[in-house]
Amino acid sequence: MSYIGLTGNPRQDKLISLVMANGYISNEELAANLGVTTQTIRRDIRSLSEQGLVSRHHGGAGRVSSIVNTEFSIRETTHIKEKTAIAKQIAEYIPDGSTLFITIGTTVEFIAKALETKSNLRIITNSHRVANILYQNKNFEVITVGGILRAHNGGIIGPDVISFINNFRADYLITSLGAITADGVLLDFDINEVAVVKAMLDHSRNKILAIDHTKFHTSAAVELGSLATISAIFTDCPPPNSIMKIIKENKIELHVAEL
Structure with a gap:
């Protein structure tokens, strides 16, 4: 590579x-x-x-490490320019009046902030931090899950979360992840968080992946799914050739943000 x-x-x-x-x-x-x-x-x-x-x-x-993610406090202060540009594009892409699943992560928090310009959104999230960004917007209905609240990233996990997610059908899932392998395997770091994202994937019509360029060159230990199931990728640099091949074969939308 x-x-x-x-x-x-x-x-x-x-x-x-x-x-x-x-x-x-x-x-x-x-x-x-x-x-x-x-x-x-x-x-x-x-x-x-x-x-x-x-x-x-x-x-x-x-x-x-493929086992331990970079500390949340470091991730939320790195690649700010890239995450801001990706977030702006996704906010423009999402139609008003949509129902969204939004997961945990620093990139999706940037997206949550960018969504504040939208109208009539219903947002179901397992991120306390995302909910905190959006709940005061009178144009939104923000729904949070019940479970174990994690101190290091504000994520909510547990079996009750998955049962709750199964009650909904979202127009869009907005998520990030830890890494994408050259053959299109989606990876993340925490098996409990991955279980929630899988449930959201299963109950979403359109699946949006928001990733900066580093995710094409790192590794993680827990398999989340296949790139072939994703509807659209928003990133800041063109992916490597091996991943581009998968994108083209599966007719995945690719949006490269201008920095």
């Missing part, structure tokens, strides 16, 4: 390629391969780690 062009910085793109090829690589090896000082490597690793592209270790860098 090529990582050229991922960051726009050729040295950092090469650093990512070396980390992915080796699993773990020391600062000294990276400095020798890239022809820079270890101080420069440390700065690059710090920046790439904050973007969720590599995992920062003492003395080097490794692949991003």
Whole structure:
């Protein structure tokens, strides 16, 4: 897999390629391969780690964990420009008078804010944070589920959530995820959150995936479904060729936001 062009910085793109090829690589090896000082490597690793592209270790860098997601507080302050542009496009795409499922995540929170310009929406969400953004809008009916409220991301999970979701049919599901593999498998990090998204997928007419470019190059451990089932993808960069092939074969709408 090529990582050229991922960051726009050729040295950092090469650093990512070396980390992915080796699993773990020391600062000294990276400095020798890239022809820079270890101080420069440390700065690059710090920046790439904050973007969720590599995992920062003492003395080097490794692949991003497929088991643990980047901390929510970091994710909500990274790729703001990209998430804002994606959110604006999705808000323009959603018709007034729609019923929406909205899941958990920093990207969907940007979308929730952008939806405030719409009228007569019914929103069913398992995100306390999304509900908090939208509930004061008199044009909306905001429905939250009952279950276990998670401290780290404001998500609500549990068996009662899935039973509740099964009572609805939504015009649109708006969700993000942890990663997409080259062969089109949708992945995320938490099995409990994935169970809720699967229920929403099963009860939605149109399925919208909102992802920034990093999701094409990272990994996660829990299988959510297949890209072939998605109706539309909103992102900030064209996907890799392998994913583009799946998009074309399945006639998935692709919307690339202008930054």
